[in-house]
Amino acid sequence: MNALAATSRNFKQAARLLGLDSKLEKSLLIPFREIKVECTIPKDDGSLVSYVGFRVQHDNARGPMKGGIRYHPEVDPDEVNALAQLMTWKTAVANIPYGGAKGGIGCAPGELSISELERLTRVFTQKIHDLIGTHTDVPAPDMGTNSQTMAWILDEYSKFHGYSPAVVTGKPVDLGGSLGRDAATGRGVLFATEALLREHGKSISGQRFIIQKTATCRVRIGGTASIVQLCRVTRQLLTRGRDAGEWACDMWRGAGCSLPHVCARMGEGAGSVDVAQCDWTRTAVVMTLPLTRGREAGEWASRGVELAGEAAFAGGFGNVGSWAARLIYENGGKVVAVSDISGAIKNSKGIDVPSLLKHTIEKRGVKGFNGADPIDANSILVEDCDVLIPAALGGVINRENANGIRAKFIIEAANHPTDPEADEILSKKGVVILPDILANSGGVTVSYFEWVQNIQGFMWDEEKVNNELKTYMTNGFKDVKEMCQTHNCVLRMGAFTLGVNRVARATALRGWEA
Numbered sequence: 001m002n003a004l005a006a007t008s009r010n011f012k013q014a015a016r017l018l019g020l021d022s023k024l025e026k027s028l029l030i031p032f033r034e035i036k037v038e039c040t041i042p043k044d045d046g047s048l049v050s051y052v053g054f055r056v057q058h059d060n061a062r063g064p065m066k067g068g069i070r071y072h073p074e075v076d077p078d079e080v081n082a083l084a085q086l087m088t089w090k091t092a093v094a095n096i097p098y099g100g101a102k103g104g105i106g107c108a109p110g111e112l113s114i115s116e117l118e119r120l121t122r123v124f125t126q127k128i129h130d131l132i133g134t135h136t137d138v139p140a141p142d143m144g145t146n147s148q149t150m151a152w153i154l155d156e157y158s159k160f161h162g163y164s165p166a167v168v169t170g171k172p173v174d175l176g177g178s179l180g181r182d183a184a185t186g187r188g189v190l191f192a193t194e195a196l197l198r199e200h201g202k203s204i205s206g207q208r209f210i211i212q213k214t215a216t217c218r219v220r221i222g223g224t225a226s227i228v229q230l231c232r233v234t235r236q237l238l239t240r241g242r243d244a245g246e247w248a249c250d251m252w253r254g255a256g257c258s259l260p261h262v263c264a265r266m267g268e269g270a271g272s273v274d275v276a277q278c279d280w281t282r283t284a285v286v287m288t289l290p291l292t293r294g295r296e297a298g299e300w301a302s303r304g305v306e307l308a309g310e311a312a313f314a315g316g317f318g319n320v321g322s323w324a325a326r327l328i329y330e331n332g333g334k335v336v337a338v339s340d341i342s343g344a345i346k347n348s349k350g351i352d353v354p355s356l357l358k359h360t361i362e363k364r365g366v367k368g369f370n371g372a373d374p375i376d377a378n379s380i381l382v383e384d385c386d387v388l389i390p391a392a393l394g395g396v397i398n399r400e401n402a403n404g405i406r407a408k409f410i411i412e413a414a415n416h417p418t419d420p421e422a423d424e425i426l427s428k429k430g431v432v433i434l435p436d437i438l439a440n441s442g443g444v445t446v447s448y449f450e451w452v453q454n455i456q457g458f459m460w461d462e463e464k465v466n467n468e469l470k471t472y473m474t475n476g477f478k479d480v481k482e483m484c485q486t487h488n489c490v491l492r493m494g495a496f497t498l499g500v501n502r503v504a505r506a507t508a509l510r511g512w513e514a
Contacts, residue, residue: 004082006416011089014496017487020504027512028503031081032065032099033057037127039105041119053124055103057137058084061506063097064135066444068142069149071117075104086437087444089499094441094476096448099503101137103128109144118152125156132157134166134455140447141170151175166454169447178450180465181443186323187466188442189413190331191473193387196409196434199481205332208348210385210407212339213321213392320413320440321391322357329353337375337383340365344380345372381405390417397422405431412436427490435492437499438476445472 015025035055043049054077057065067087080102088100105124109117132139141150150168154175157167165176173179180187190204197203325335334350342365345351352371359369367374381388381401388407390396394416397405402422410426410433412418418426418433426433446469453459460468483501484494 004079004086006420007082007086007089009420010492010496011085011500013493014500017489017493017497018501018504020500024504024507024512028059028500028507029085031056031058031084032060033131034077034081035103035128035131036077037124039120039123039127041116041123043116044113051105051107051120053103053105053127054080055101055128055131055137056080056084057099057101057131059088059099059503059507060136061503061510061512062092062099064099064133065101065137066091066098066140066447067101067103068140069145069153070102070104070142071107071109071144071149072104073106073108075106080104088503089496090437090441091444092499092502093437093480093495094445094448094472095479095502096445096472098138098444098448101139102142103139104142117149121149121152122156125153129157129160132167133161134164134451138166138451139168140444146170147172147177166451169450171450176450176454176459178446178453178465179460179462180469181446181450182319183323183327184446184465184469185320185413185440185443187327188445188469188473189320189324189389189391189411189439190327191442191470192434192439192477193328193389193409193411194331195474195477196411196432197387199477200409200432203332204328206334207386208334208336208384209325209328209387209389210337210380210383211321211325211335211389211391212380212396321389322360324389324391324413325353326357333387336385337372337380338366339377339380342367344375344377345369346375346380346383347372348384387411389413392417395419397426399425402426403429405429407431410434412439415440423492433491434477435495437495438480438491441476442469442473445469 011029015028020028033056035053035057037053038050039053040048040050054075055069056077058081059065065084065087067084084100084102086100087098087102091098091100105120107120112120131137139150139153141147147170150171153168154165154171158164161167165171169177170181171177194204197207321338321340325338329335335353336348336350337344337346338351338356339345340360342363345356345366351369355371356366356369360366363369366372375383381390381397382404384406386407387409388405389411391413394414395418396414397410397418399419399421402425405426408431410418410431412433412435415436417436423433446465449460449465449468480491480494480498483489483498484491487494487497489497
């Protein structure tokens, strides 16, 4: 069952537990507004091309609608609609005054130059600017977009409505973005884990953690490859799912370039290029700046990338996973195993996380780290530990491996990592699962803080951001536990009943039948 089907299933179960009126239940599923626009732009070669853009605004009972904008070839209205609905429940669980929205453009961002992406973003903004706004609908980065995309939206929107930094979140810090946003989801995972362990009379210190993450991609392409082939590799990575590859395109263009754009700067045109002979540092764009993609891009050091017959997507074991590991280590937790696409490693005495992070930057993955032994990446989920943190793709915990999982607690840092069938197996085994709708809500919570700072015109220091995040994550866990006790249910259903109930109450109070 995919994440969208699972969301609908969980909503219906929550509605039954809450005893919602059938008409109100149906009303909560109907989106407030669905927008479809044609975005026609001139390409760099002078030809015209048209793309379809979508924005689904699901619910505004609790405040302005909030959700990302994704650029992906397979963006379609049904998917966007379902994801907008999920954002409604997620913001309600976090108790931030938002509803849900989602948007996107059906395009392959890896095949567009920076100037083409900018033109596309500005045309899309021109088509929807009257339907978004600081107190109406606040977009954010998502698959295939980043802080630069948000900067373009801000600039274009401001041409019509005056300078409005709060119209989007996930912006560069220089344009009103919030400090602490890059680490927000990982830090939120830490705070949620602390709250869960405290409930069971435990603390981070002394617990054994496994962090499973797939974020580093390296693809061999041989000595000579065409730009078209390289773009195709990037596009294929995107099809592997949000956490496995959506940032792959950003690795090329997030610092200001795309593959065709790089070759144009180098005077190579769009034909074949001998990768091994290219002086990529001459472009002054490939990985010469840290990416500011936020939650998905990770914290990348400023460095050049040598391409000797391979396309290297460098990085560590993911932004969420690496921040969670670092913070758990700093708080006395013992990280005994981690994985990324390069492989998996284990040290039952505990991994030196700072050394590992340095290694992943230098070697583009955890493979080869001297402070741990290599293990089969497919077995990492069933290694012995106290707390398992899946921070990779959806559906990694399923009925095939659920019986073998030995962790006492599972913290869902990824979106929908546990299939419903596995959920039932683990529940019978007594494994406590902290659901994604709460565990990874640190990112959207700090996006809310960014919005607040922009409205106030007063920016917070990072300490205040982190302290407020801890308060929200801790209170969120307490609220979910209260719903669990009220309805005698597990944490996942407690979170969904909490979110659905808050939206239903706000809807009823505002007079939904009027």
